[in-house]
Amino acid sequence: MTLNDICELIVDCPHSTAKDEGSGYPLVRTPNIGRGRLILDDVHRVSKEVYDKRSARAVPQDDDLILAREAPAGNVAIIKKGEKVCLGQRTVLIRPDKRIVDPDYLVYYILAPQQQYGLLGTANGATVAHVNIPVIKSLPVDLPDMGTQKRAAGVLKTYDDLIENNQKQLKLLEEMALRIYKEWIVDLHFSGYGDVEIVDGVPQKWKRVCVNECLSFHMNGGWGKESETGKNIHPGHVIRGTDINKIKGGEFSEVPLRYHNDNDIRKRVLQEGDIVFELSNGNINNIGRSLFIDEFILNKCGKNTICASFCKFFRPVSRACGLILYWEIQEMQTSGRMLPFKKQGANGINNFAFEDFLDHELLIPDSEEVFSFFESIMTKMSNCQRQLAVLIEARDRLLPKLMSGEIEL
Numbered sequence: 287m288t289l290n291d292i293c294e295l296i297v298d299c300p301h302s303t304a305k306d307e308g309s310g311y312p313l314v315r316t317p318n319i320g321r322g323r324l325i326l327d328d329v330h331r332v333s334k335e336v337y338d339k340r341s342a343r344a345v346p347q348d349d350d351l352i353l354a355r356e357a358p359a360g361n362v363a364i365i366k367k368g369e370k371v372c373l374g375q376r377t378v379l380i381r382p383d384k385r386i387v388d389p390d391y392l393v394y395y396i397l398a399p400q401q402q403y404g405l406l407g408t409a410n411g412a413t414v415a416h417v418n419i420p421v422i423k424s425l426p427v428d429l430p431d432m433g434t435q436k437r438a439a440g441v442l443k444t445y446d447d448l449i450e451n452n453q454k455q456l457k458l459l460e461e462m463a464l465r466i467y468k469e470w471i472v473d474l475h476f477s478g479y480g481d482v483e484i485v486d487g488v489p490q491k492w493k494r495v496c497v498n499e500c501l502s503f504h505m506n507g508g509w510g511k512e513s514e515t516g517k518n519i520h521p522g523h524v525i526r527g528t529d530i531n532k533i534k535g536g537e538f539s540e541v542p543l544r545y546h547n548d549n550d551i552r553k554r555v556l557q558e559g560d561i562v563f564e565l566s567n568g569n570i571n572n573i574g575r576s577l578f579i580d581e582f583i584l585n586k587c588g589k590n591t592i593c594a595s596f597c598k599f600f601r602p603v604s605r606a607c608g609l610i611l612y613w614e615i616q617e618m619q620t621s622g623r624m625l626p627f628k629k630q631g632a633n634g635i636n637n638f639a640f641e642d643f644l645d646h647e648l649l650i651p652d653s654e655e656v657f658s659f660f661e662s663i664m665t666k667m668s669n670c671q672r673q674l675a676v677l678i679e680a681r682d683r684l685l686p687k688l689m690s691g692e693i694e695l
Contacts (some may be wrong), residue, residue: 290423292392294381296342298419304340306330311337315374317355319361322393322446324352324369327457328571332372340372344379349389351380353396360405362396364389379424387429390439398689401425409662430691434488434506437695438688445681449674456670463663464620467613470656471649473672498644500611503601506565507593508554510544518548522555522590528566529595530575536674538586539682546590554592554599558584560606561600562593563615563638570636573626578612584669586675598640607650609660614648 290296303312312318313330331339346352346365353362356376365371373379382389395401404425406413470476474489483490509524523541525533532540546554556562560579567573577583579599584591593599602608606625618624627639627646651657687693 287427287429288423289380289396289425292383292386292427292429293319294646295344295379295382295665296381296419297425299375299377299379300340300394301342303375304330304332306334307332307336310334312371313340313374314356314371314377315350316357316361316376318374319352319354319358319363319377320491321361321397322442323450324365324371325383326365326369326371330374332610337372344381346371346379347374350383351382351389351393351396353380353417353422355422356415358453359398359415359417360402364393376416378419380422382407387427388432388435388439388441389454391429391435391446394439394442394685395427395429395689396425398686400686400690402417417551426585434695436475441695442685445677445684449536449677449681451648452674456535456667456674459663459667459670460616463613463660464617466659467617468621470612471610471651472617476653477655486562488649489651493650494647494654495607495650497611497646497648500650501600501606502603503553504598505544505553507549507562507595507597507599508546509595510546510550510592512544514545516547519545520547520551520590521594523576524548524592524594525556525562525587525597526594527567527572529576530562530564530577533577533583534671535676536671536676538675541587551590551592555589555603556584556591556593556599559602559605561608561612561615563598563600564596565598565640566596566631568634568636570628570630573628573636573638574582574615574619575650576612576615576619578608578664580664580668582672594649599661606657609657610648610650613660618629661695 306313308331310331310333312326313332314324315330318325318329348365348367350365351362352365352373354360382392405417405421408414474484480488487693488494510522514521521543525541526543529541556579558581559580562577562579564573564575586689600611602611627643629637629639630639684693
C-alpha cells in the first residue's frame with residue numbers, strides 16, 4: 287500500500303503567508319512541527335476569518351497529522367484532543383483512515399528512518415530540502431495488525447509523555463527563575479530590602495556594572511569545514527542558534543560535527559560557564575537566544591565544541607557575574623527590554639547592536655542568598671535536561687526497531 291491508500295485525505299496547505307495577529311487560532315508553521323508532537327510555545331496566531339480561509343480545503347481535526355514539507359522537511363506531529371489549529375506554509379494535513387491505521391502509530395511510522403529516507407532521500411544518497419505532495423502520497427506503507435500498531439505506539443507514547451512532562455518541569459523552573467530575577471534584581475524587592483539603603487537605584491554593597499565589566503573575553507563563533515582535509519584539523523561540534531532551544535530540551539542529535547584548524551578553535555573552544563548568544567537571524571525575535579554552557583552540555587557535545595558564526599560567546603569574569611548576566615539576558619528577552627538592541631536588516635538578516643550592549647548596565651548583588659538560589663536553579667535545570675536527553679535517546683533507539691518489527695510486542 288501507499289500512504290494515500292491508508293488515509294482519508296492528504297491536503298496541501300494554502301500557498302500564502304499569514305501574518306501573526308498575536309491572538310486567536312494557532313497557525314502551525316514548520317518550526318511548530320516537532321518529532322511527533324506540535325510545539326505551540328510562541329506559536330503565531332490568526333483571526334477566525336483567516337482560520338476559516340486557511341481551513342477551506344479541510345478543517346484540521348483531532349488525530350490528524352501535520353507534516354513539514356521544508357525546514358525541517360519530514361517532521362510530522364499529531365493533533366491532540368482540543369488543539370484547534372490551521373496550516374501555515376509548507377505543511378501538509380494527513381487524515382489517517384482509522385479502520386486501517388492507528389494515527390499514533392502512523393506518526394512514528396513516518397518518523398522511522400526507512401520512511402524518512404523514502405521522503406527525503408535521493409538516488410545519489412543526498413537529502414532533499416523539500417518534499418512534494420506526490421512523493422508523500424506515494425510513500426510505501428507496510429502495516430502490522432491493529433493490535434500490534436496500538437501496542438508499539440503505546441510504548442513510544444509513554445516515552446513522549448515523559449519527555450513532555452520533563453519539558454514542562456524545565457519551563458516551570460525557567461519561569462520561576464525569571465520571576466525571582468525580576469522581583470529581586472530588576473524591581474529590587476529582595477529579602478530584607480526594606481532595611482537596606484538604596485542610593486541611585488543601587489542597594490548598599492551591590493555594584494552597578496556594564497556588561498563589558500562582567501566579561502573576561504568575548505568572541506564571534508566559527509563554522510569550520512565539512513570534511514577532514516589539511517593539517518592540524520580537529521573535529522568538533524558547532525552550536526548554532528537553531529540548536530540553542532533543542533539543547534535546552536535535551537536534544538543533541540542535530541548539532542553538526544565540523545572540522546576546524548588550530549586557528550579556528552584555539553580561542554573559540556567553549557568552557558563551562560560560557561554563554562552562547564545569537565547575534566543575527568532572519569527572525570528578529572530569535573536574536574538574543576542564549577545558552578549557559580555547563581558540564582553536561584560539554585560532555586554531550588564533546589571537546590572542541592564551538593558556537594556558530596552567527597553567534598558569539600561570552601566568558602564571564604566570575605561564576606557570579608555569569609549567572610547574573612545569563613538571567614539578565616533571559617529577562618530582557620521575555621520582558622522586551624532587549625528590543626532596543628535588535629536592528630532590522632535591509633537584506634532580511636537582522637542583527638544585534640553588540641557594541642551598545644557592552645555598555646548596558648546591570649546589578650551584581652552582594653548576597654549569598656541570591657547566588658545560591660540561581661545556582662540551585664541551574665543545577666535543577668541541568669538535571670532535567672540530563673533526564674530529557676536519556677528519554678529522547680531511548681525513544682529514538684526504540685522507534686526504528688518497533689516500526690521495522692525487529693522488536694515484537
